[in-house]
Structures are given as C-alpha cells and as structure tokens.
Amino acid sequence: MKDFGQTGRFGLLAAAALLATASTGMDAAAQQQAVVPNAPALEWDPNDPRIGLGAGWLDAESAISGLELLAAIPRAEGFFNPTTPADGRFNNTDLAFQGHRLIQGNYNGFQIIDISNPADPVYELSVVCPGGQGDVSIYGDLIFMSAQETRGRLDCGIEGVNDSISAERMRGVRIFDVSDMSNPTQVAAVQSCRGSHTHTVVTQPGDTENVYVYIQGTSRVRPGGELAGCSGGMPDEDPNTALFRIEVVKVPLANPAAAEIVNMPRIFADDQGNISGLWQGGDHGEGTQSSRLTNQCHDITAYPGIGLAGGACSGNGILLDISDAENPRRVGEVADPNFAYWHSATFNNDGDVVVFTDEWGGGSAPRCRASDPATWGANAIFRIGEGGQMELAGYYKLPVPQTETENCVAHNGSIIPVPGRDIMAQAWYQGGLSLMDFTDPENPYEIAFFDRGPLSIESLFTGGYWSTYWYNGRLYGAEISRGIDVFRLTPSEHLSEAEIRAAESVMMGEFNAQLQPKVEWTPSVDVAQAYLDQMVRSNRILNTRAQEIQRVLNGNASASQLNSLAASIEADVVQIEAGELGGDAERMARLASTLRGMAM
Template sequence: MRRSLRLLLAGVAATVMVASGLPAAADPGEDHSHESHSGPPELPPFTGPSSENMTLKANSDKDGVVNSDLAFWGNLAFAGNYNGFRILDISNPRSPKVLSDYFCHGPQNDVSVWKVGRRLVLFQSVDRAQSKADCDGTAAGSSVDTPLITTGPDAGRATFGFEGIRMFDVTDPRNPRFLDAMPTACGSHTHTLIPEPRRQRLHLYVSSYPLGSGVTPGSFTGPGPRCASPHQKISIVTVPFRDVRDWSVREKALSDDTDVYPGTVPGDPLNPPFKACHDIQVLMKRNIAVGSCAGDTQIWDISNPANPTTGNGERHTHVRSPSAQDRFEFMHSAVITWDGKYFATMDETGGGGTAECDGSAEEKGGQSENGFYYFYKLVRPGDPAPALLSRYMIPRPQGAQICVSHNANVIPVPHRYVMVAAYYQGGNSIVDFTDPRNPTEIAYSDPEDTTVGAADSWSTYWYNNHVYANGGLNRRGATANRGLDVFTVTDDRGRPLRARLWHHSNPQTQEVFQGWGAH
C-alpha cells in the first residue's frame, strides 16, 4: 500500500484569510499521516546504548525552527532552516562558531554554495509561496507565507507569491547579502548544483511537485510559473559566471512513462496525482544523474548538463517497485558509490512523519516493511533496469518514534563502500555496504540528551573526517531541537575512520575530485 502525504497547511501572520498551521513535518507541503501499514510496531524499542563507534564532539543548538539541509565550503558549514540559514566556522570541528544567522523565511530552504570568481554564492530552495522574493536578513525585512484562501473553489490553496530559488552573496560570511530570486514552477523543494566550468556557468536542477496549498489557484490570472498536476518536469536554472544575475530558467519534461504518484485523497483538488522528482543526485565522473521521482527512480545522462535525458525518446532508465509486495511509497533521494558501480535510492515512506523503523528488513530478522534504502548496480542510462540487490533499515527498533530513511552521502574511503544517513528520531547511521547484498550498520548515534534535545536528524553528511548532522523539526518541544551536531567515527578497535579530504561539498553533487581514486 502507499502511504498518504498531505499538505502541511502552515499558518501565516496575515490579517485576512488566515488559516492555522499544523505541526511542522519533514518537508514543507507535506503533512504526513500517522496511519500505519500494519498496525503498531511489532518489536519493542531498542534499549541499548545511545551510540556505538560514533562520538559527539560538538553541538551548535538551533531551536524554534525546522532545520534542513547542509552544504560546505572550506572551513564553513551552511545550515539551512525554514527561516533562512546559518553560516558556521568549522575550522575547529569540536568548537563550531556561528558567524551569521540570516533570517529569510522560505521553507524548506535547502542550500548549495559555489565560488564564482572571487564571490562565494549561496542558493536556497523555496517551496511555499512567499509575500515577496527578497529579504534583508531580519525578521522585519523577511517575507512571510502568503495567506491561504478560505472560500470558494480555491479554498486551501495559497495566494500566489514567489517561490523558487533565492541567491545570496556569502563572500563575507558575517554579512550575507541577498542578490536575486528565480521563480520556478511549483517552487523549489530541493535543487542540485551542476558546475559547467568550461562554459563558465552552472546549472541548478530544481525538483518540485504540486501538492496541497502549492497548487496555483485557478482564479489567479497574473504572470509567473504555474503549479498544476501532473507537473511532469524539472526546472533548470542556468547561472553564468560573468554575471550571476543574468540567469535563465527553462523547463525540461519527464518522460510519459514516469510512474505516477497517485495523490493522497482521491478526487481532492489539493492532493492531485503527479509525475515529479523530489531530489536528484549526480556523479560527475560518469555524467550520470539519479532522479528520485516519487513514483520511481530514474537514471539520466547529463553529458550535456543543460539538457539531461529525462524526456520521451531520450536515453534513461526507470527503476520501479521491486515487487507487488514491496512497492515504492515516495522515492526521495539517492547516493552513488564514488567508483560509479552502485547506487542506493531511498523511499521516504510517510514523508518523515511516521514510525517506520521496526528493526531491519524482514529478510534480516527485523519487522520493518517500508522506508528502506534500496541497493542496485548502476547501469548506463537507457540500459534495462538493474535487479534489486538488498534493502537497508537501521537494526535498532524505534517503537512509536518518527523514523524513516533520509538524507545521506557516501564516505570517500578507499576500497570500501560506506555511507552515513539520517533517520530523524532514529538518529544517525554509518552503513558498510562493501557487499551491496548485505549492508550492515557499523556505527550509530541516537542522542537522547534532555539538555540540548533528542535526535531528529534531517541531513547527516561526512565532511573531512567528521560527521555533521543538522536536525530538529520543532516536534519535540520549543527548545528541544539539536541544530548542528558534529561527530567522529571509530572502528571496533577505537581507530578513527579517515577518508579523502575535500575543499567543499554540495552533498547532492558528487564531483570528480572528491572520489577516493581521484588525483
């Protein structure tokens, strides 16, 4: 069965057409039902230690807001949240320092960064209609969610406003400056940065979809990109290095045989079926993208980064549900091994609002039925879909806690496949999948700190011999978010895990220099 996703109807501070908000869920626009596939958890919650082979070294707390994705440049970490982003100095990872906390509301505010000449530029995804495109770093100068329409055929939809990509100059990390904003159809739920240095430009592959209040009101007749079912496209923002404000946006269709995400309530105009992507992972070494597109996962050729092979008649491969008994729920994101031989695609069953972590998959002795990472051989775009090799769920049952697979990256260690992944209230997991038919947890941390807050990890990534986890979704209490955690990882003998050092990392963009075989 498929899990329902419904729109999170966020409250706004407007004086007209005000609707009260629901508690924050993982992704803006998704209020996730706690309906279960098979009743309550079948295994008792794990009662062992809160960590193993993974040691918390530092924390930079961030309460009162949903904390989202991460990016890194040199000794700086960029931590997104629904109200903007923080820039932290991580030159000493055991004592991160907040350099700026820039207020610019716009869920979910996922981030990427790139150096353009002498300027460091940050891009941020906005997936909820905003009252204006710009902001100045203060609450008073920020946009707010546009009000919801309360009557007529458009009831429940947001008044039309800006959504898409915002761009900032963060060259001075203590004083970020807004540069420009690029509207895109259905906004930008996430984006992936594709550098094209030979042509002195970069591209942003924008993933978005029509859901809930994000569907454009039928009564709106003004200019701007529309958001409507089935969507069936990604947006591509191209930014030239000579003038980053001279950007352009084009839309690229997904093929007609993209699997449909069926919507959440049949006949509900706020929950239509759609064909759309949630996230796109790229491996520059092979010029391949893995698009996690709700109903299926797709493999595209990005040899021409301005024109990925997503459409009808173009070389791409669809990876569909493994069986009638094991159906994809909501394909969310993926990771790829640095040698380009394997990938894992993740099913965010319940969208980050349900309890899916009931021990390992059944074939490994647990009772989890959904929400897995699925492991496959990476084929060339256009080749037949690969066979499923294995599934992974954390082996520590979480009972009724909100837990499902979420954002991850592959650690660049030589001659092994190791990834680190977030599991919301299940914490953070280090997984060895050197044998992709038998992925195994080798380290974990699931903080249950009553002072800072308990785990609710959104993004967990490896960067320069440390693991950084950004989390806290405002659902454990007003002051119980953890914000940014920093960990080290050891093996069973206490030896630190070391890997290739990076100059920067946008985790959805796996660049050639980052792999362990790179020179």
C-alpha cells in the same frame, strides 16, 4: 521522566496528548495486525543500547558506537522557539560546506558556522529569510536556497504574504552572493510554479562560466495570476501543466543576477510522448506498498564525474544522463513494491551502485517501529548496468526499532570515503545516525551509529537528523530541533585506524551532498594499510602474504621495495583472476597501484 523541562505548559500539553494517544492506541495496535505487508519483518539485537533511551529535548539519553561525539550546539538565537522545540517554522534542514565553513539551512533562513575547529563550531552569522525548506547549496561565491512555502517573500521579510495572489511572494530558488561572508546579498530569486522543495547544483564539465541548478518542486502549483504560465492540471486536459517536470536554471557566474529557467524537461515522458509515462500511483499487488504517482522529483543527486544523476521521483527511481547539464535525459527507471515515496539518491564512489531512500510517511511519522517491515521506509540498493539499467541488489533499514513518538524513516546521507569500501553515513530523523556498509550491495550492514531518545515519550514531535554528511574528516549532523552535532570515527571491529585515517585524508574545498564528487585517494601508507586491513578482516589473503605486506608498510620502505612488492602483488592478481589462487583481486590490484603511487 524527562520532558522539555523548562516549561510547565509543555508538560501539560504533552499529558493531554497522552490521553488522546491512549484512547486510540488499542485500535492502532489492532490495526497493525490487520495489515499484513508482503515484506520481511524487522530483525534486531534485543541488547541494542538504542532501545529504551530516555526522552528529552536537549537532555535526552543517547547511545553511540564506532563514533565519538565531538560537539553538539543548539540552534542559534532567532532560529528556534524556546517553548516549542518542534515548531516547524524553525526546522533545521540541509547542510552545505565550503572551506572552514558550514552552511546550515533552516525554515527561517540559514546560518554560517565556522568549523575551523570541528570540535568547537562557532556561529558566525544568522541570515533571516523564511520560506522553507531552506535547503542550501554553496558554489564559489554563491549560496542557493530552496523556498516553497506561501509565506516566502522576495525581500526575505518575516511577515509572510497575506494575499493568495501577490507579487511579493517568492517560491523558487534564491541566490545569495557571499563574496563577503559577513554580508550576504540576494542577487536573484528564480520563481517557479511549484516552488523549490529541494534543488541540485549541476556542473557542466568544461564550462567554467556557468553553473546549473535543477529545481525540484513538490508543492501546490501557484495560480497563473501570480506567475505567468503556471497551471496544475493533468496532462490530458492541460498539456502545459507545471506537474511532470523539473526546472533547469542556468546561472552565469559572472552575472548571477541573470539566472533564469532555461529548460523544463519532461523527464517522465514515455516513447509516445506521454509526459506521465512512469508510475501511475497505487500499490503493486496484495500486501505491497502504495507508491505515489510520478509527477515530481523529490530530490536529484548529480554525479558529473560519471555523467549521471540519480532522481528520486515520487513513484520511481530514475537515472538521468547529465553530460549535457542543460538537457538532462532519462536513461533508466525502476519502481519498487516496497517504496511509498522515492526521496533521495546517493551513488557509491565508483558510480556503479546507487542507493535510493524511501520516505514512507513523509518524515513526520514513526515508520521504524518494531511492527514496520524491514523493507518499507528503507534504502533500496541498485547495481547500475550498461546504459543505465538498474538491478535491485538489497535493502537496508535502521536495524533497531524506534518508539511510536519518534518520526523515523530513511533520509539524507553521504559517502564516507574509506578506500576499498562503500560506506554511507545516513540520517534517520529521530532514529539517529546510522553508518551503512554497502560494499556488497546484496548484503548491506551497519558499522556505527548514534541515537538519542525521543523528544517526548508522550507525543510525537518532529525532530531528529535531517542530514548527516561527511566533510573533511568529520561527520556533521543537522538535527531538526536540537542543532548541529559533530562526530569523528573511532576504530572498531568494523573499521580500522588506517581506514579512518585514509578517509580523513580526503580533503575538499566545497561539498554539497546533491553534487556528488568523485574521490581519489593520494597514495599513502594509510590507504595501503586500509586495503590490507580489509583483506585480513574478510580472510581473503594468505597470512604469509599479509605479513610480508605489513612488514613493508611498517618500515620506511624504499621506492624499489614498494615497487617490488607491488610487482609480486600484481602477479597474485593474475593468479587470482585465473582461478589459481584464492583472494581478492580487486583490492590486491588497488593495493599494488597504491604502492606504486607511494614509490613515485
């Protein structure tokens, strides 16, 4: 049996935990049968290689499909506890990217990692600044970091804050100037009543002088004696409560030290002005999930390219109009009988579909067991209609059961820019990494995965992927207790070489998952081939037409050949739309447009 290995102490502890688990295990099993969720059961392939993987900290067995693991580096010195892999003070958290650098957030600070060669990531600098969660974003010369714990200090000290009311405490968003990456300096510490669990950088199109940061606080409201104006009562008795709002920070880029909260919008208010206007907490009827009272957003993903943000807000998923970044305005909301806690949002590239995740169990509980319903702790996928109306399309959950000792539930991910498809690479904590195709939102399915065995088979220690994000051709996974993993896509029945190359061709100067960029593909043979591959795979193009297109893509076609082919494809599109021809009008139109782009 493989355990944490290098310390005998750990093995003994684990054995003690086993006894405790065994004594309650029977009851827990009986318990599961007593609860009958009104939700479909998980289904899976019994031969899935992710079942039965051996446990271990840095030596767990793993299973992989459709991906290649290029690198796996453990957490840096000072950012883990060698005797306790799951020590919460050193959890790796969110990721941000800029140029050839990866920023890894950690409860103890953050790291700057050189990813010039993604297969050989090199730690450049460790920055000690505790406070948790340590979610990070980067924008130009600024790094933003969330701090929510009561140990967080203004001076980044590691000694914590003893007094329950103290001017030394920092809970909110820290702003670091990293114009000299080797010497980050803290230029501002924006204090907020509930601290910052997560935050979201929001840009205002047309405004190059400021950037905005939304603070999502989920923690205890601190005493007014520590930060003036803070109180945490319910709205009827405390109309100025720090609950039921987010904070909007305006950051002048020329003088980020002047960053301050400029708005605290009541984004859950109803038409009557009741600031608690959304989900009131509780279940949705017999056998349904109990959803939390909507008094906070856990996370917000801004998509300035479509003027919207998706808010995962406790008991609701909401859409915000952010065309005026300083004054976000709610335009749509949904509740769901399967969701316990709305956790995060990711749009498809077109911006007409949004994926919400449910963090049932809070991320430290095993919620991907065989007995856990297929729609609980899962993704819910919504179509976005006129004016922000959302309509439920489907659910997706990691399609393989995990063990009792693996914390597992839907978590953070980002879009892999394969033209013509909507694909999300998503972290499922110890459930690993799963790539979800949701091009057809009613029928999402898995196209690739990576999973390690549990940290331990005797007891649950929190670990697994916090985030898995795509950046400039590679996938990066932030493993809470194991470090950083880097992957590349490999061709499979679900993904062709051209589709992979087309995705890898999309380059960005900067990436924050909560500030979703609109991807546009430079017309190329790979992009055109990707569309063709998709139509052939789904059998939605005539063989003769497919062969003709393939011949043109294989040869060094001239501009006139490309335009000529585009014209005939456009004629097909007209016929398909008129119902005179079978086929995929949308992809054919994109293919024709790509061919014309190549001809220019």
